[in-house]
């Protein structure tokens with residue numbers, strides 16, 4: 001399919017417009033309600049807020065960084081992603097979302113911090129600008145247990161949970177689950193296998209300590225001012241992890257397994273904890289450096305998981321009318337194959353530097369394609385605005401044309 005001539009985006013949009021009309025009747029969308037802004041977060045500061053007037057029904061936001069370097073040509077302009085396409089048909093697509101190729105990590109951090117000001121970031125350093133997780137926790141008063149991040153799992157990705165920014169940081173971080181480090185056979189055996197947790201004695205306490213170490217949650221600390229999870233939330237989180245270890249996440253294997261685990265965990269988090277803000281970061285499509293076919297296989301698998309998450313939201317009456325989902329990769333990939341018939345990222349083409357943002361939710365327009373340029377750094381300022389607060393200086397802007 002990459003050998004077919006590149007079609008203009010506008011022509012492709014028309015194809016989706018037709019499908020959209022068919023799907024539109026089933027959209028779980030509704031007109032803006034008269035709910036007061038304060039229904040969104042209980043302790044909002046009474047500051048003038050940039051939140052757009054349309055954002056009244058959204059109480060929860062899921063941000064999926066559909067990452068690893070993914071071109072529109074293999075996603076929204078193809079038949080590889082039927083689930084993303086139906087989300088797009090019921091929502092808004094911005095096919096000209098400008099990104100910067102700042103490495104996978106830096107480009108993903110740009111999305112989460114709403115800022116391109118991360119050039120030169122060391123690949124193992126935390127963001128220097130506050131992430132959206134910290135901003136909504138500190139400024140919109142969301143509890144620790146309301147804010148989650150599910151990653152594909154590398155140590156590097158654990159840095160997405162919070163920044164080193166002054167006045168923010170760990171006390172305001174997201175609860176973090178990295179699929180790779182915890183939902184594997186070894187850890188499953190350690191915790192729930194032979195000799196694993198049965199009741200609570202000294203050795204089991206040690207195992208629980210390992211568990212707590214593997215799941216990076218903001219726990220209450222003396223100098224953290226009680227900003228972490230309550231004891232009750234911590235107990236629920238541990239029970240959740242044990243359930244996941246016993247039933248499902250540990251058994252996901254094969255090409256793209258870590259991304260599939262991250263999506264699986266995200267779906268269960270949504271059903272069980274019903275967080276107000278949930279980030280998911282994927283990266284396995286980066287196999288494209290060595291294999292185009294594997295890249296497409298992982299994209300299809302990730303789309304399948306995206307569809308399950310979408311259906312879990314739509315199938316829950318309360319979530320369906322209160323949850324917004326935004327999906328975009330950190331950047332695309334090169335226009336042409338490399339010597340291995342794979343795809344790298346570094347040619348500065350539009351295929352690399354422009355991606356598609358898909359947004360679906362009760363306050364968003366339905367069945368629209370907005371072709372004007374926006375930026376990947378506009379996404380989190382938009383999300384933050386829906387919680388009635390704003391990101392700091394040097395960040396992107398609230399996306400206009402999104403709200404219905």
Ligand SMILES: [Zn+2]
Nearest residue numbers: 069104286289
């Ligand atoms: Zn790469």
